[in-house]
Amino acid sequence: MNKKFLVAVVFSLPAFASAGQCQVDVASSDQMRFDKSVIEVSKSCPTFNLTLNNSGTMPKTVMGHNIVIVKKSDADSVARDAIAAGAGSEYVKAGDTRIIAHTKMLGGGEKDTIAIDPAKLQEGEEYLFFCSFPGHRVMMSGSLLVKK
Numbered sequence: 001m002n003k004k005f006l007v008a009v010v011f012s013l014p015a016f017a018s019a020g021q022c023q024v025d026v027a028s029s030d031q032m033r034f035d036k037s038v039i040e041v042s043k044s045c046p047t048f049n050l051t052l053n054n055s056g057t058m059p060k061t062v063m064g065h066n067i068v069i070v071k072k073s074d075a076d077s078v079a080r081d082a083i084a085a086g087a088g089s090e091y092v093k094a095g096d097t098r099i100i101a102h103t104k105m106l107g108g109g110e111k112d113t114i115a116i117d118p119a120k121l122q123e124g125e126e127y128l129f130f131c132s133f134p135g136h137r138v139m140m141s142g143s144l145l146v147k148k
Helices: 003-012 072-085
Strands: 023-028 038-042 048-054 068-071 099-102 111-116 127-130 141-147
Touching: 038 048, 068 072, 072 127, 099 111
Parallel strands: 023 048, 038 141
Antiparallel strands: 048 111, 068 099, 068 127, 127 141
C-alpha cells in the first residue's frame, strides 16, 4: 500500500476510541470540547475504563467539565435534572438511575477515571456521553457505541 495513501487515511479518520480496547482517555479544555466524538466499548472487556483529563486552566466553578453516560432517550431529561441539581451536586442528580456512569466535575489540570461494566450495555442501544455543566452539552457530547 502506498505510504502517502495510508497516512492520508489515518489522518482523515474521525476522533474515536476503537472497540477491543478496554480503556480510553478523553481530553477536555477551556474551549468546551472533547477530543473524541465517538467512543466504542467492546462487550469482550471485563471492565472499560474511561479517563477524563481537563487540560484547561480555569476552576471547575467557572469552566468545569465531566462526562455523563446515558441512553440517548434519557439525555434531555438527565441534562435538565443535572442543571437543577446545581453546583453543590456537581451538576449530577444524586441517585439518578438513568445515569450509567459519570466522572467527577473537574477543574483545569484535574482528571478522573471511571469503570464501566460493558455487560450492562446493550448492543443496538444508542448511548451518549456529555458534559453536564450548564451550557456545555451543546458543544461537549458524543456517541458511545457498544460492539462485540
